[in-house]
Amino acid sequence: MLSAIVALSKNHVIGKDNRLLWHLPDDLRRFRDLTFGHPMIMGRKTFESLPHILNERHHMVLTRDTKYVVEDKQVTIFSSIGELLANLECDKEYFVIGGGEIYTLLLPLCETLYITKINQDFEGDTRFPELDFAQWYTVESIEVLSNVGNELPHHFMTLKRLH
Numbered sequence: 001m002l003s004a005i006v007a008l009s010k011n012h013v014i015g016k017d018n019r020l021l022w023h024l025p026d027d028l029r030r031f032r033d034l035t036f037g038h039p040m041i042m043g044r045k046t047f048e049s050l051p052h053i054l055n056e057r058h059h060m061v062l063t064r065d066t067k068y069v070v071e072d073k074q075v076t077i078f079s080s081i082g083e084l085l086a087n088l089e090c091d092k093e094y095f096v097i098g099g100g101e102i103y104t105l106l107l108p109l110c111e112t113l114y115i116t117k118i119n120q121d122f123e124g125d126t127r128f129p130e131l132d133f134a135q136w137y138t139v140e141s142i143e144v145l146s147n148v149g150n151e152l153p154h155h156f157m158t159l160k161r162l163h
């Protein structure tokens with residue numbers, strides 16, 4: 001099963017210059033709690049934007065560069081979506097963690113969407129694809145007001161695909 005997890009602004013921006021545009025520790029905590037123990041699928045640019053390899057999570061990295069190598073047991077490189085999909089196991093939950101290119105490719109296959117929606121617009125160079133809300137229903141939406149360390153009001157949302 002594929003799930004996607006993303007933090008986006010009101011205008012669907014997710015990043016700029018291969019980095020995030022905000023610092024929200026409670027979102028990072030939610031990301032860790034949800035993905036912990038699960039394999040994560042990401043594009044090469046997102047992989048390179050991580051501060052380090054995240055523990056207890058296998059990193060499945062997409063790149064077209066056939067010479068791309070990462071010497072770490074926690075990382076597997078895939079050169080196409082077909083190759084990646086052929087290696088997925090039915091009984092596992094895989095988290096698609098970005099970035100823009102990979103969300104666009106894999107969102108149509110995702111069953112669950114974990115969104116952190118920041119209640120303001122940002123300027124950036126990478127966006128999350130438009131969502132067809134006719135295909136999704138909201139399971140949970142929790143409003144988080146500005147608090148110490150988390151200055152930006154946001155919502156934690158869980159969406160499931162309608163069948």
Ligand SMILES: NC(=O)c1ccc[n+]([C@@H]2O[C@H](COP(=O)([O-])OP(=O)(O)OC[C@H]3O[C@@H](n4cnc5c(N)ncnc54)[C@H](OP(=O)(O)O)[C@@H]3O)[C@@H](O)[C@H]2O)c1
Pocket residue numbers: 005006007008013014015016017018019020042043044045046047049062063064065078079080081097098099100101102103105126
């Ligand atoms: N807010 C969030 O939740 C969130 C989450 C993740 C990332 N981000 C942000 O998103 C931005 C990065 O996103 P991005 O769209 O620029 O890059 P990306 O999706 O992370 O990675 C793109 C790369 O993936 C590889 N790729 C794409 N399609 C492929 C395919 N069909 N087969 C094999 N490889 C393929 C290519 O790597 P090669 O060039 O090596 O061939 C491509 O350059 C950053 O700003 C990051 O901070 C935000």
